[in-house]
């Protein structure tokens with residue numbers, strides 16, 4: 001057992017994965033553009049700086065792969081990284097993909113296909129993260145600031161999942177016995193599909209903070225994402241996802257978290273309970 005390189009090791013799924021792997025005693029390397037000086041496992045890693053890739057990979061035989069953020073075209077950076085990984089002896093990769101297919105963006109699908117083509121490698125396809133409702137995400141910031149959610153998804157539902165359950169599923173796949181004939185694609189959801197209106201009602205019921213849901217167009221949503229700092233091409237693709245949610249395409253629930261981890265996924269109500277202080281007007285953007 002050599003070790004797991006956790007890319008996105010400071011992110012919503014990478015951070016809890018690091019915790020789970022450490023508890024399991026697995027050797028790890030925590031990749032970040034700004035590695036913590038206090039963490040002996042931290043390593044500098046930047047998708048935009050290929051010179052950092054080999055050092056991060058050396059000695060590792062497994063990878064949790066979080067592709068470059070806010071990009072509809074990951075292959076030019078991830079393809080050569082995977083070539084190098086295979087050359088250096090990596091034998092298992094778990095990709096953080098998505099249940100949500102970005103419109104007019106073949107790149108993420110091409111990446112998932114490459115991962116699925118290798119025996120024992122796996123693609124996680126989580127639904128929307130519950131963590132979008134907290135921290136620095138535009139949805140969370142609008143709730144804290146205005147007590148409002150703006151969506152172009154109508155009352156379409158999503159199988160919201162807690163990022164901690166994605167981490168648990170990833171850990172199971174990274175540390176379990178390698179099964180070359182096992183499933184290579186895992187649709188990960190929470191226990192129920194909920195609309196933004198349902199989610200707002202749960203937050204209000206648990207915290208007392210009233211939250212309005214305002215229905216806007218896909219174009220307006222794309223403008224909001226851009227105003228929040230998301231690059232135009234990705235903002236447009238991300239906003240387009242809401243049309244699919246509205247049409248019911250993300251109204252999905254799977255048993256994969258239970259199947260992989262032996263524990264049922266957390267409900268949205270549990271998630272809200274765990275983050276109850278997050279929706280106060282004065283709450284700082286946390287994780």
Ligand SMILES: NC(=O)c1ccc[n+]([C@@H]2O[C@H](COP(=O)([O-])OP(=O)(O)OC[C@H]3O[C@@H](n4cnc5c(N)ncnc54)[C@H](OP(=O)(O)O)[C@@H]3O)[C@@H](O)[C@H]2O)c1
Pocket residue numbers: 007008009010011012013014031032033034045046047048066067068069096097098099100126127128129132
């Ligand atoms: N949010 C959702 O609802 C949702 C749903 C399904 C799938 N996903 C997928 O989840 C993935 C993560 O999304 P997220 O927004 O939640 O991000 P995140 O995992 O919370 O944070 C992004 C991570 O990527 C790292 N990173 C950013 N730029 C990097 C670069 N140039 N080189 C190396 N590392 C870099 C950051 O590390 P440092 O800043 O420390 O370098 C951070 O750890 C995306 O691929 C997305 O498609 C998200």
